[in-house]
Amino acid sequence: NAGVMQNPRHLVRRRGQEARLRCSPMKGHSHVYWYRQLPEEGLKFMVYLQKENIIDESGMPKERFSAEFPKEGPSILRIQQVVRGDSAAYFCASSPGQGRVDSPLHFGNGTRLTVT
């Protein structure tokens, strides 16, 4: 009964290093969303992907951030040259895909990134 799996749960990086966050969607789900959560700011959309395709990346900063969802393996959110402002909780959610728009999202427990 595996839900959405995110790892690592906690990630500490020094300024300038790279952070890689992984997300395996729920079984049978083909679409993945990444959101960022900061205190007092709620949940901010970053990127929406299906396998081998980015559907919408309008919420993702143009520089340093990238995301992929390969044919095999988990979705990866990559942050290059991290800065302190990148410290946040990053949540992945999955859904069955388009055509099932009324299906709720299933969230992982998040990766808490701390940049020192």
Next chain:
Amino acid sequence: AQSVAQPEDQVNVAEGNPLTVKCTYSVSGNPYLFWYVQYPNRGLQFLLKYITGDNLVKGSYGFEAEFNKSQTSFHLKKPSALVSDSALYFCASLRSGGSYIPTFGRGTSLIVHP
């Protein structure tokens, strides 16, 4: 464009009393509306949704929500609060026929006092 607003950062209620967590939406066309709950250090969990049909929607853990089109609201309610209901609650919207990306409110912290 679509958005949701949760006007209260925090709601305090005594155990056993009814609770309401407010949400208003701004969606062109017919909205799909959702409530999620987040416990500390966990991801969001789905509570209930309004797609179409009855304006009163019942969900998990005794929660319900009422869709009010004239007031563009979708308030979350529970007749009798439990201390264990203390958590962060998020309202979300989708526009039917539009983007498949839910927009979330800023969240409301519910604190139920013993």
